[in-house]
Amino acid sequence: MQRRNFLSTAVVLGSNLTQASAKTNQAPTSPFVIRSGESRFQESTQVGLSPNNIKVSSKDTNGLLTVFEYVGKEKGGPPLHIHPNQDEIFFIVEGEYLFQVGKEQHRLKAGDTIFLPRNIPHAFAQTSSNGKLFFMFQPSGKMEDFFRALGALKTQPTPEEGARIFAAHDMQVVGPPLQF
Numbered sequence: 113m114q115r116r117n118f119l120s121t122a123v124v125l126g127s128n129l130t131q132a133s134a135k136t137n138q139a140p141t142s143p144f145v146i147r148s149g150e151s152r153f154q155e156s157t158q159v160g161l162s163p164n165n166i167k168v169s170s171k172d173t174n175g176l177l178t179v180f181e182y183v184g185k186e187k188g189g190p191p192l193h194i195h196p197n198q199d200e201i202f203f204i205v206e207g208e209y210l211f212q213v214g215k216e217q218h219r220l221k222a223g224d225t226i227f228l229p230r231n232i233p234h235a236f237a238q239t240s241s242n243g244k245l246f247f248m249f250q251p252s253g254k255m256e257d258f259f260r261a262l263g264a265l266k267t268q269p270t271p272e273e274g275a276r277i278f279a280a281h282d283m284q285v286v287g288p289p290l291q292f
Contacts, residue, residue, distance in 0.1 A: 138171070138174060139171070139172050139173060139174050140172055144172075146165070146167050146168075148181075149163070149165070149183075150165060151165035151166050151167075152165075152166040152167060152168065152169045152172070153166065153169070155260070156263050157180075157256075157259040157260055157262070157263040158262075158263045159182070159259065159262050159263065160185075160186055160188075160268070161185040161186050162182060162183055162184050162185045162186060163181075163182070163183045164180055164181075164182045164183075164259055164263070165180065165181045165182075165183075166178065166179075166180055166256060166259075167179045167180060167181050167246070169252075169256060170251075170252030170255075170256055173252065175251055175252045175253075176250065176251050176252065177248060177249070177250050177251070177252060178248065178249045178252040178255050178256055179246060179247075179248045180246065180247050180248070180259070181244070181245075181246050182243075182244065182245050182246075182247065183243075183244050184207060184238040184240075184242060184243035184244065184245070185242060186238070186241075187237065187238050187239060187240070187241065187292075188237055188238060188289060189209075189235060189236045189237035189238060189289055189290060190235055190236070190289060191235060191271070191274065191275075191278075191285045191286075191287060191288055191289050192212065192233050192234065192235040192285070192286050192287030192288065192289070192290075193233065193234070193235065193278055193283050193284060193285050193286060193287075194231060194232070194233050194234075194283060194284045194286055195228075195230050195231075195249075195253070195282070195283055196230060196231055196282065196283075196284070197230060197251065197253050197282055198230055198249045198250060198251060198252075198253050198255065199227065199228065199229055199230050199249070199250050200227075200228040200234070200247060200248065200249055200250075201225065201226070201227050201228070201247065201248045201250070202220070202225065202226050202228070202236070202245055202246070202247045203224075203225045203245060203246045203247070204220045204221060204222055204223065204224045204225070204243070204244075204245050205222060205243075205244040205245055205246065206222050206242065206243055206244045207221070207222070207238060207239075207240040207241075207242055207243025207244060207245075208220070208221050208238070208239045208240040208243070209221075209236050209237065209238055209239060209240075209243065209245070210236065210237045210239050210290055210292050211226055211228075211234065211235070211236045212233075212234060212235050212236070212290055213226070213228055213232055213233075213234045214232050214233060214234075219239075233286050233287065235287070235289060235290050236290065237289060237290040237292050239292050253281070253282055254280075254281040254282050255281065257281060258277070258278075258281035258283070261277050261280070261281070262277065271285075271288075
């Protein structure tokens with residue numbers, strides 16, 4: 113009998129919590145589709161020559177998740193950096209990439225996935241001429257605004273300017289981009 117009372121109480125409490133959460137939830141209540149090559153809000157978050165489109169926004173998930181589609185048109189990648197507040201997941205659609213996570217290096221190709229835990233220094237580099245990947249941040253943090261800031265640049269930032277942009281969006285640059 114005690115177990116049944118506990119379960120009944122849990123169901124009632126869970127129901128109340130769900131109702132309370134639904135009242136404060138600002139996320140969409142209907143599904144949406146973002147076509148290939150398009151961004152969630154028809155905005156550009158271009159990184160160099162490469163489109164970096166928001167597919168699922170922090171606004172869609174109450175800040176819990178952001179998903180990007182990156183279409184790489186040039187080799188290279190970001191400097192070694194740390195996200196103290198976000199885990200990151202990459203799924204490679206096409207091309208080849210080199211990832212460094214801590215002291216380990218991993219070569220990935222189409223169909224591969226890598227999970228990057230928060231607080232571990234990491235970087236990646238596209239090693240093929242063309243590439244495409246999806247990557248996610250959980251929770252979202254300031255990552256959408258980080259890519260908006262990069263997209264607004266007219267020229268490649270100096271390493272010092274880049275480090276300031278990273279820091280303004282809760283990341284720390286701890287080393288140079290990967291050499292491959």
